[in-house]
Amino acid sequence: MSAGYIDELHEAFHSDLVYRPEEIPLECSPRPKEMEQTLHGVMKLNGLVIRSLEEIAGRGANAVTYRAGKKFGHEVAKYFQKREDVEGALHELSDLLRGQYSFEVWKPEDKETFIIEENGETFIYLVFHDCIVRQTLRRNGLDQGGPLCQTLFGYVVGAIEEITGRKAKLEIVHTGPNACLKKLVLK
Amino acid sequence: MDIRVDKDACVGCGLCVKDCPMHVYELQEKVSVPVRPNNCMGCLSCHEICPAQALEHRGIYAAKRHYIDIKVCEMLRKVV
C-alpha cells in the first residue's frame, strides 16, 4: 500500500467539524438524499439473506419470516392504545407503519361496506401502496409474495392482534408493481 | 379511476384482461376496453404486462420507487 493512498484515505475521513454531544438529535446525518447508496446496500443485503434462506429452508422459510414478523408486530404494538374496533386498530396500524408502508382500506364497486361478509368469513380489503418489501424485492429481481412478504404479513397480523385482542389472518389477493391487495380476515 | 387505452397501440392480445385481478378490462372487437374502471386498485400489473404500452391510468397514487438505481439508468440511457 503506497503512502499516497494512505494519506488519501486519512484525508477522506478527516474534517474540521466540531462535534458536541447532543441528547436529542433533530436531524439525521447524512441527509436522506445522500443515503441512496446505503439504501441500495440494505436492499441488496436483505434480498440476499432472503434468497439464501429460501435455498436452505425451502418452504419452511415462509414460516420463519412470518413468525419473526408476527413477534415484531406484537412487540411494537404493545405500546399502542388497545381498542376493540377494527377501524380504530387500522388507524393505529397505519401510524405504526408510517414511512415504511402505507395502505388504505378498499372495497370493490359491488360491495356496500368495507367490512365484508362472504362464505362465513368476515374480512377487510387492504391496498398496500408504499412498501419497503416490494422495493427490496424489485431491487433484487425476486418474486413478490415470498418469505420477505411474509414478514410484513406477520407484522400486520401481530399488530392487529395486539391492538384488538382478536385473532386475525392476512391473505395475499394480488401483488403488483405499484400496489398489492390483501385480505385481512377477522376471527 | 380514469383508465385510457390507446386503441391504435393495443394489439388485442388480452393479457391485461387475464392479468387484472379486478376484471377491469374486456376485449371488444380486438381492443381492450376498461369496463369496470372503479374496480381498479392501482396495482399497475396491467402496465407491466402490456406489450404495447397502450395503457394509461390517471389519478393514481404512484408508490415510492427507491429501488431504481439511478446510476445504472443513467448508463443505460447513454447506450439505449
Ligand code: SF4
Ligand atoms: S392497475 Fe391493477 S387493478 Fe387496475 S386495471 Fe390494472 S391490473 Fe387491474
Ligand code: SF4
Ligand atoms: S395487454 Fe395491452 S395490447 Fe394486450 S389487450 Fe391489453 S391493452 Fe391491448
